[in-house]
Amino acid sequence: MGCAASAAAALVTMAGSPFAPCAMAAHPSRLPPPRRPVRAGWVEVPVAATAAASATVLRSWWAVPASGEPRAAVLVLPEVFGVNAWVRSVADRLAGEGYAALAISTFARTAPDLDVGYDAAGLAAGREHRDMVSAAGLLADAAAAAAWLQRQDGERPLGCVGFCFGGHLALIAATLPAFAASCDFYGARVSGFRPGGGPPSLALVPQIPGRLWCFCGDADPLIPPEEVAALDAALTAANGGIPATAAAARHRLILAPGAGHGYLCEARADFRPEAAREGWKAMLELFAEALG
Numbered sequence: 001m002g003c004a005a006s007a008a009a010a011l012v013t014m015a016g017s018p019f020a021p022c023a024m025a026a027h028p029s030r031l032p033p034p035r036r037p038v039r040a041g042w043v044e045v046p047v048a049a050t051a052a053a054s055a056t057v058l059r060s061w062w063a064v065p066a067s068g069e070p071r072a073a074v075l076v077l078p079e080v081f082g083v084n085a086w087v088r089s090v091a092d093r094l095a096g097e098g099y100a101a102l103a104i105s106t107f108a109r110t111a112p113d114l115d116v117g118y119d120a121a122g123l124a125a126g127r128e129h130r131d132m133v134s135a136a137g138l139l140a141d142a143a144a145a146a147a148w149l150q151r152q153d154g155e156r157p158l159g160c161v162g163f164c165f166g167g168h169l170a171l172i173a174a175t176l177p178a179f180a181a182s183c184d185f186y187g188a189r190v191s192g193f194r195p196g197g198g199p200p201s202l203a204l205v206p207q208i209p210g211r212l213w214c215f216c217g218d219a220d221p222l223i224p225p226e227e228v229a230a231l232d233a234a235l236t237a238a239n240g241g242i243p244a245t246a247a248a249a250r251h252r253l254i255l256a257p258g259a260g261h262g263y264l265c266e267a268r269a270d271f272r273p274e275a276a277r278e279g280w281k282a283m284l285e286l287f288a289e290a291l292g
Helices: 003-007 085-096 120-130 135-153 165-173 201-207 225-238 273-290
Strands: 020-022 038-047 056-065 073-077 100-104 158-163 179-185 211-217 252-256
Touching (some): 038 085, 038 100, 073 165, 085 100, 135 158, 165 211, 179 273, 211 225, 211 273
Parallel strands (some): 073 100, 158 179, 179 211
Antiparallel strands (some): 020 038, 056 100
């Protein structure tokens, strides 16, 4: 798929081997196209063992502007389908906007190379590995990725964006001090579940030091009205009573009218072009405000 396909076979290590240059016009996207060429390829990010998570290596897609210094760096957390062509295209598009972007495998301990399509078999495979992820493991991985990014880009605040299960994980990762701005696109079950067990992930919102914007379709069957209400209440409370739906709120809830689950992804049946464009635009606005 354009840039992703051209570099998919080249494994690039932290030592700094050259990336494959890509012309971004090849993406068959109805989102705003990348505005500049990028360089992209595979990298490996080591994760040290912690008391709650084993050591691993994150096979990750690394995209940077083809010329000039990145304006900041962003961590990308994928859906259950792995670091597939669409997730790689997200990193590429962020690089086209001037950001360095790292899309990591969130299944590094069980399926580091997972790359499946948006069909029943792909969903079943992804859910199998999703159910083996823990919040502690995700935090270890996100912290290692953040440290790696800051070694490449300097000790600057980072952004984070995740989609579907990756959106849920982005809410958890937002508790790390490195992340100044995080976007959770349709991360389901945050009000009643935490990967690996424990209180619901939504209980972590008061611990988030940066900003968190949550994006949901109001017709998403995986995020029913009671979950939307719980999100609204938690974000509003963390805002000190300022409604999460207010444009000036620190933590925001942004609802896409008529959109279902996965509405930002062109490869999914629920893709909604207008909602996708508005969500992408809002994400870039947040990153511009918080990261530069």
